[in-house]
Amino acid sequence: MTDLVLIIIFLNGLLIFFTSIKFGRYLFFSSGIMHLIMTIALILNSQNIYFNSYLKCTYEGLVILSIISFLFLCIIFYSISYLKEIQLSNERIFTGSMVLFLSAMTLVSLSDNIILIWVAIEATTLSSAPLIFIHKSKKSLEATWKYILICSVGIALALLGSFFVVLSMDIKGINCPLTYTDFSNIANLLDKKLLKAAFIFILVGYGTKMGLAPMHTWLPDAHSEAPGPASALLSGALLNCAFLAIYKTNKILILAGLGNFSNKLLIIFGIISIFIAATFALKQSDYKRLLAYSSIENMGIIAFGTGVGGLAAYGAILHLIHHSLIKSSLFLTSQNYLFAYGSKLIDKVGNGIKLMPKSSILFIAGFFGISGFPPFGIFLSEFLIIMGTLKQGLYSVAIIFIMLLIIVFAGFAKYFIRIIFNNYDGNIKIPENFQRLLPQYILLAVSIILTFFTFDFINSYISNIQIYSEVLHG
Amino acid sequence: MSNLILTLTVLMVLFCLGSSRLLSIIYLIAFQGFLVSVLPFFINDKITISVILFILVTLLIKSFLIPIFLYFVMKRITIKREIEPIIGYNGSVFLGLIIIIISIFIGNKFNFHINHHNTFLFPAGITTLTSGIFLIIARKKAITQVIGYLMMENGIYLLGLILSNHNLNIIEFGILLDLLVGVMLMGIVLHNINKTFDDIDTTLLKSLRDL
Numbered sequence: 001m002t003d004l005v006l007i008i009i010f011l012n013g014l015l016i017f018f019t020s021i022k023f024g025r026y027l028f029f030s031s032g033i034m035h036l037i038m039t040i041a042l043i044l045n046s047q048n049i050y051f052n053s054y055l056k057c058t059y060e061g062l063v064i065l066s067i068i069s070f071l072f073l074c075i076i077f078y079s080i081s082y083l084k085e086i087q088l089s090n091e092r093i094f095t096g097s098m099v100l101f102l103s104a105m106t107l108v109s110l111s112d113n114i115i116l117i118w119v120a121i122e123a124t125t126l127s128s129a130p131l132i133f134i135h136k137s138k139k140s141l142e143a144t145w146k147y148i149l150i151c152s153v154g155i156a157l158a159l160l161g162s163f164f165v166v167l168s169m170d171i172k173g174i175n176c177p178l179t180y181t182d183f184s185n186i187a188n189l190l191d192k193k194l195l196k197a198a199f200i201f202i203l204v205g206y207g208t209k210m211g212l213a214p215m216h217t218w219l220p221d222a223h224s225e226a227p228g229p230a231s232a233l234l235s236g237a238l239l240n241c242a243f244l245a246i247y248k249t250n251k252i253l254i255l256a257g258l259g260n261f262s263n264k265l266l267i268i269f270g271i272i273s274i275f276i277a278a279t280f281a282l283k284q285s286d287y288k289r290l291l292a293y294s295s296i297e298n299m300g301i302i303a304f305g306t307g308v309g310g311l312a313a314y315g316a317i318l319h320l321i322h323h324s325l326i327k328s329s330l331f332l333t334s335q336n337y338l339f340a341y342g343s344k345l346i347d348k349v350g351n352g353i354k355l356m357p358k359s360s361i362l363f364i365a366g367f368f369g370i371s372g373f374p375p376f377g378i379f380l381s382e383f384l385i386i387m388g389t390l391k392q393g394l395y396s397v398a399i400i401f402i403m404l405l406i407i408v409f410a411g412f413a414k415y416f417i418r419i420i421f422n423n424y425d426g427n428i429k430i431p432e433n434f435q436r437l438l439p440q441y442i443l444l445a446v447s448i449i450l451t452f453f454t455f456d457f458i459n460s461y462i463s464n465i466q467i468y469s470e471v472l473h474g
Numbered sequence: 475m476s477n478l479i480l481t482l483t484v485l486m487v488l489f490c491l492g493s494s495r496l497l498s499i500i501y502l503i504a505f506q507g508f509l510v511s512v513l514p515f516f517i518n519d520k521i522t523i524s525v526i527l528f529i530l531v532t533l534l535i536k537s538f539l540i541p542i543f544l545y546f547v548m549k550r551i552t553i554k555r556e557i558e559p560i561i562g563y564n565g566s567v568f569l570g571l572i573i574i575i576i577s578i579f580i581g582n583k584f585n586f587h588i589n590h591h592n593t594f595l596f597p598a599g600i601t602t603l604t605s606g607i608f609l610i611i612a613r614k615k616a617i618t619q620v621i622g623y624l625m626m627e628n629g630i631y632l633l634g635l636i637l638s639n640h641n642l643n644i645i646e647f648g649i650l651l652d653l654l655v656g657v658m659l660m661g662i663v664l665h666n667i668n669k670t671f672d673d674i675d676t677t678l679l680k681s682l683r684d685l
Contacts, residue, residue, distance in 0.1 A: 054645075119648035126655050133663065138670055142679040144663050145616065152623060152656050153610060159649070160603070160630050166637050194584075221682040280684050289684070 002048045003055055005038040006106055013099030013127075021091050025083070028095040032069075032076040035102060039069040042110075049110075056112035056181060063317065064244055065109040067324045068237045070446070072102055074439035075229045078332050081435035082229055085339060093130050094227070100127040101233065108241040112179045114162045117245050118155065121209060124238055125151045131230035132222050143218075143225035150218040151209055158205025158245070164198035165252070167191075180248045187255035195253060199262050202249045203269065209242035211299045212269045213276035220280075223292035224344060228335025231288065235295045236328035240320055243302060250306065259309075266307030267397065273300025274404045281411030286344045288334055290415055291327065294370055297408050298323040304401065305385040312388025315381045322377035322447050323370070329443035330366040333359050336436055337419070340428035346415055350424030359432045360420050362440045367416045369447060371409045376444070377451040476516040480598040483509045483632070484574065487605045490625065491566040494556050496617055500544050503621050503628075506602075507536030510628045517595075517635060528646065532631075535650050540624065540657050547661045548617065551668050553675075561612040570605055577601045595636055603629025616667060616674040620660050627653055 012031045016024040041048070043066065046057035079098075088094055104127050107120035125148065133144040166178055168191040176182045183190070208215040223231045246266075253262040277297035284290045298319065305316025336359040341349045352360035369376035382405065389398040486506040493499050511532035518525055548554075561569070574597070581597035606626030610619045634646075664674060671678045 113645065115645045116648065119645060119652055122649075122652040122656070126652065126659055129659055129663075133666075136666065136670075139681055141663065141667055141670055142682050145660075145667065145676070145679060146682075148656070148660055148663060149610070149619060149623070152660075153607070153626065156623070156626055156630055160633060163630070163634050163637060170637055220684070225682070284684070 001050050002038055002041045002045070003050055003110060005034055006103055006110075009034055009038075009099060009106070010103040013096050013103060016096035016099060017092055019092075024092050024095050028079075028099060029076055031099045031102065032072050035106065036069045036073055038106075039066050053177065053179075054113045054116050055110045056179070057110065058112070058180075058248075060244060060247060060317070061109045063321065064237075064240050065106060067240060067321060068102070068105050068109065071233065071236045071324060071328050071443075074443055075232055075328070075332070078232075078335075078436060078439045079229050081433060082227070082335065085430060086227070088134065090134065094134055094230075097127055097130040098230070098233070101131065101238075105237055105241050109244060112181055114165060114178050114180060114183070115159075117248075118159050118162055121158075121206065121242060121245060122152070122155050124241060125155065125209070128230070128234060128238065131234075132226045134227055134230075135225075137225075140225040143221040146218045147222040150215075154205050154208025154215060156205070157201050157208075161198045161201030161203075161205055161249075164194050164201060165190075165249070168194035168198060180252065183252045184255050187252050188257060190252075190256055192256065192258060195256055195258060196261055199249060199253050199258070199265070203246060203262075203265055206242045206245045207269060207303075210239050210246065210303075211242075211273070211296045212303060213273040213296060213300070216273065216276065216296050219296060220289045220292040223295065223331075224286055224288035228332055228338065231292075231334075232328035232331035235292070235331055236324040239295060239299055240324060243299065243320065246303075247306060263307040263309060266303045270300045270302075270304030270307060271397070271400060271404070273297065273303065274401070274408070278404045278407040278411065281408050282414075284411070284415060285346055287337070287346050287349065287415065287419060288331075288344050290346075290412070291330055291334060294330075294408070294412070295323075295327060298327065298370070301382065301385065305381075305388070308385065308389050308392055308394065308397075310388050311391060312385045315384030315388060318377060318384065319381035321450065322381060325443045325447040325450075326366055326369040326376060326378065329362065329440040330370065332436070332440050332443075333362045333366060336432050337363075339430040339436075340432070341424075342429055346418055349419050350422030352420045355424070355428050356432050358437050362437065362444070363416065364420060365444055366440070367412060369444065371412060372405070375448050375451070377447050380451055476513060477594055479509050479513050479516065480594050480632075483628075484598055484601055487602055487625065488567055488570050490609065490621065491570045491605060492563050494559075494563060496554055496556060496615065497545075497548055499618065499621050500541050500548065503624050504537050504541035506625070506628055507541070508533065510631055511536050513632070514635060531647065532650060535654050536624075536628070539654060543658060543661055544617065544620065547665055550665060551617070551674060553615070553673060556613055556615050556618055559613050566608070566612060569608065570601075573604050573608070574601050577604070595632060599629050599632035599636075601629070602626075602632060605629075614675050614677050616660075616664050616676050619676065620657060620664065623660070624653075624657065 009031045012027045016027050042057055043062055049055050104120055104123035108117060111117045111120055129144055129148050132147055133140055171191045172189055174189060211219040223234055250262050274297050277293045280293045302316045302320050305312040337349055340356055369378055372378045372382045386398055483506055486502050490499055490502050511529060514529055577597040577600035580600060603626050606622045606629055609622030668674050
């Protein structure tokens with residue numbers, strides 16, 4: 001019965017649009033706490049689901065659900081101070097859309113039905129579009145238009161792909177519920193040709209949402225125009241949801257004996273994404289766009305790792321967790337900079353270490369984290385992905401992968417050093433405060449803790465996913 | 475009967491590709507929505523109450539709510555015509571014909587042996603879907619792009635009809651709801667684009683780019 005909480009959260013989101021701003025805030029905060037309680041209850045007892053023909057707690061789903069829940073709580077804490085500072089005229093749209101967005105993402109992470117997951121992912125697009133649109137400037141209008149149109153068209157292709165999966169079953173005269181679990185059980189009976197076509201459509205469709213190049217064009221615009229807390233949620237939680245859909249479909253393909261085909265595609269798209277991010281990270285004038293390109297890079301790494309399989313697939317899941325934690329902390333910190341300097345341009349920002357010492361430390365720590373330096377988990381995950389690639393004998397691919405990572409690092413280092421140490425005359429507008437720093441400290445600390453201490457339940461979750469993929473990859 | 479409806483659907487596609495008046499495209503897509511939503515009546519073997527209910531809701535959304543909404547959005551916009559499309563009208567219709575031929579070719583390649591399956595369903599679906607994507611690419615006005623998206627959804631809906639009945643009606647309502655909310659959001663953004671830029675030309679939206 002735990003999943004019924006989701007309906008309450010959804011209704012909360014709707015209610016916010018019709019109540020006073022103050023009560024709306026209260027609902028906003030309470031939704032986050034309810035969501036956390038729901039997540040913990042689901043982890044403790046994953047069988048307790050009312051709509052069990054549509055929803056199911058899978059290991060990968062629960063990992064993503066707990067990321068969403070934890071991030072949302074941190075972002076709520078940040079938003080308390082954010083909303084005080086920014087004085088939105090349409091605050092209800094912000095808080096309401098955030099809660100609706102949360103419920104849509106939760107539905108993605110729990111849904112087992114192949115069509116329902118599509119409905120939920122499209123719902124995430126629709127509920128997050130108002131967040132990008134919140135300032136109603138020319139640029140944010142453009143970003144919103146691109147976001148809605150590109151993602152809707154992309155996801156429509158994924159629906160076609162999902163229909164093809166169903167068709168591959170119909171053709172063989174089999175009749176079973178349209179769930180990922182059932183498809184996995186009968187995977188080797190499905191029609192191979194249609195299944196391949198289906199995977200291409202699904203990869204392109206959900207890949208658009210996940211930010212895989214060359215379908216990524218909406219991502220830098222949307223992430224840079226959205227307000228800080230929203231971009232943290234978009235980057236940290238939404239991209240994972242789209243990945244989940246691809247991951248689950250990939251599983252069916254592997255079980256159907258088409259693993260070679262689907263994994264190759266994932267590796268190719270992954271490498272292209274990292275390449276595009278590397279080229280654009282070298283020449284950037286906007287620090288939020290820089291972070292957005294970093295998201296494209298990391299999604300590429302995750303797709304790559306999943307495609308390689310084995311040890312690298314384990315690394316990819318680890319990467320997903322740590323990327324969410326570190327990237328959302330970076331996006332939240334970038335909002336502090338936006339408050340202080342009033343500009344997203346790197347040239348108009350500088351001397352962060354004197355003017356905003358704590359934010360700058362967080363920024364540098366996040367930068368080291370996202371680039372894969374040791375105290376943070378991304379070091380471990382990228383190491384595992386590289387080891388896995390070498391283990392599979394894909395030496396040339398591994399070399400390209402490492403080279404691209406170095407280029408991305410070079411681009412980032414150039415701009416981060418500029419932001420922190422460049423000369424800047426003049427004063428900052430809004431200084432940093434404790435409430436807008438603590439969430440980032442917590443996010444980074446959790447990333448470090450997860451690297452050094454192994455928690456049995458988390459480890460068993462990830463290795464359950466891994467065992468699955470290792471068995472699959474032989 | 476189902477063949478007649480499918481032929482009309484494809485005809486609507488060609489009309490849309492050849493039309494420059496924005497208002498008439500809205501009428502055309504409303505009629506196409508009507509055709510597509512009544513099609514299950516003539517294809518399904520068993521007409522149950524849930525099928526009828528589903529058809530009615532589809533009809534309501536695809537051929538009434540969405541076009542009426544777009545009509546009201548259009549009323550507030552001064553621009554009534556698509557001037558200088560990226561690919562001209564005659565060229566578009568010609569490309570539409572080529573798309574039909576290619577779709578029939580692909581349809582022959584995939585030989586589906588499903589009981590109630592109408593052989594013309596697959597090519598018609600592919601044609602509508604591809605032409606929708608083509609409209610999004612080849613036209614500059616934001617409202618035509620929304621129409622292209624709707625046409626694409628109609629094509630996918632046609633392809634979805636190939637599947638045998640899987641009792642997924644509850645979830646199909648979800649798809650329709652997403653479509654409705656999506657188009658409404660697009661309409662709101664479109665209205666705001668018109669207010670800010672005094673036009674709905676998407677080529678004006680170019681301030682965010684790299685390189």
